[in-house]
Amino acid sequence: MNWLILIVAGLFEVGFTSCLAKAKETTGSEMYLWYGGFVTCLAISMFGLMKATQSLPLGTAYAVWTGIGAVGTVLVGIIVFHESVDFWRVFFIFTLIASIIGLKVVSSH
Template sequence: MAWLVLVVSGVLETVWAAALSESRSFTRPVPTGVFAVALVASMIGLGYALRTIPVGTGYAVWVGIGAVGTALYGMIALGDSVSLVRILCLLLLVSGIIGLKLAH
C-alpha cells in the first residue's frame, strides 16, 4: 500500500509543478488552488509512505516520478524541446526508480 501511495504522491508532484507554472506567480486562482491542493496531498502521501519505506529510497522515488512526469508534461503540453538525449536521460531516471524499488 505504501508504494502505491508513494507513486500517486509522485504523480501529484507533477501536478503541483505544472499548476505552479500555470499560476503565473500565484496570480491565477484556479491553477493556484490546484497547486495548493496537489502540494499538500503529495506531501501527506509522501509522509505516509515514509512510515514503511526507507527515507532515502522513498524520497528518491518520489522526486524521480515528479521529475520525469514534469519533464514529459513540458515536452508534451508546453512545447519543451524533445531530443533523443533528453528521452534517454528520462529513461535512465525511470530505470533508477525501478532499480530502487527492486533493491528495497
C-alpha cells in the same frame, strides 16, 4: 500499499509543478485557481510522502517520489507545454526511470 501511496504522491508532485506552470501563463482569478490547485496538490503529495515513509526507507521513498515528479514534469512539459525533445533529454529520462525501478527492486520493503 505504501508503494502505491508513494506513486500517487509522486503524481501529485507532477500536478503541483504543472499548476505552477499554468499559473504563470494566466492572470486574474484564473491564476488564483491554478495556485489553489498548486496548494492542494502540494498538500496531497506531501501527505502521501509522509504516509509512505512510515514503512518505506526514507532515502528510497524520497528518491522515487522526486524521480516520479521529475520524469512526469518533463513529460508534461513536452506534451502540454511543447518543450523541446532531443536525444539526450529522452536518454536521461529513461535512465531516471531505470533508476527508480532499480530502487524499487533493491528495496527490502
